[in-house]
Amino acid sequence: MPEIGRLLIIIGLFFNFIAILSLLRMPDVYTRLQAAARSVTLGTGSIMLGVFVCQGFSATGFKALFVTAFLILICPVCVHALAKGAYKSKVKLADESVCDQYQEDLNI
Amino acid sequence: MKSKIVLFVVCLIIWLGLNWPINPQWLAAGVLVSGFVAMITGDMFMRRPHIVVHIKRYFWLLVYFLVLLIEGIRANIDLAYRVLHPDLPINPGIVKIKTKIKTAVGLTLLANSITFSTGACAVDIDQNKGYIYVHCLDVESQNIKAATELIAARFETILQKAFE
Structure with missing residues (x-):
């Protein structure tokens, strides 16, 4: 069992590494938030699941499970709030962007 | 009570x-x-x-979590490919999709699952008209119907059965 846990932790570290790399490489706020939303949720969730598998049904394991559940529930909500806040304070989209249908609807 | x-x-x-x-x-x-x-x-x-006592809803909730997990891993591998690619093949933009879900819990979970497990992230929700504005990493279609089909359809039917 500990081997499976360690494998999950290594997978989680890989996805967190991807998240950091995309924070550095992406052009604007919204694309960076996407990396935070996806890779950090899955990466950290995977690490916490690995801790749960290593520890089994103990106090630590249950806490890790709760952290996973709340992370999956809350992390996308935070990203949603940050993206909306960035848009309301008029942060521009990157130059590569192809369309902005939100702006069209706000102008009507 | x-x-x-x-x-x-x-x-x-x-x-x-x-x-x-x-x-x-x-x-x-x-x-x-x-x-x-x-x-x-x-x-x-x-x-x-x-609705807590409806057994069928728990079954659909379980299906929802499985689909969420599988799609989440797929989306993450897709993101990893895009980030590790030397040319950074992204094509971002905000598109509008239309949803049939009305309840607050259903809308929240739909926006959550869009953010977590497709190539998009919800920016704003218009609850009265049923529009969700999503920021896509790779815009495949700017048409409302086609975008809804691509982004929201697979979760929408399951969530409708679980929460409506």
């Missing part, structure tokens, strides 16, 4: 999980505290407590 009972059970389960090897002392403390919390804030917890 039903809403209070549901909140009491949820609080008790979380409390027992946090102090896992159950001993009678902590169980008593948990019952007292959960009862107190449920008595004060229980009415705000759920608007429609009668």
Whole structure:
């Protein structure tokens, strides 16, 4: 069992590494938030699941499970709030962007 | 009243999980505290407590979590490919999709699952008209219908069965 846990932790570290790399490489706020939303949720969730598998049904394991559940529930909500806040304070989209249908609807 | 009972059970389960090897002392403390919390804030917890007893909804909730997990891993591998690619093949933009879900819980979970497990992230929701504005990493279609089909359709049907 500990081997499976360690494998999950290594997978989680890989996805967190991807998240950091995309924070550095992406052009604007919204694309960076996407990396935070996806890779950090899955990466950290995977690490916490690995801790749960290593520890089994103990106090630590249950806490890790709760952290996973709340992370999956809350992390996308935070990203949603940050993206909306960035848009309301008029942060521009990157130059590569192809369309902005939100702006069209706000102008009507 | 039903809403209070549901909140009491949820609080008790979380409390027992946090102090896992159950001993009678902590169980008593948990019952007292959960009862107190449920008595004060229980009415705000759920608007429609009668849906808790529908067994079918739990089945669809389980299906939802499985689909969420599989799609999440797929989306993450896609993101990893895009980030590790030397040319950074992204094509971002904000598109509008239309959803049939009306309830607040359903909309929240739909926006959550869009953010977590497709190539998009919800920016704003218009609950009255049923529009969700999503920021796509790779815009495949700017048409409302086609974008809805691509982004929201696979979760929408499951969530409709679980929460409507």
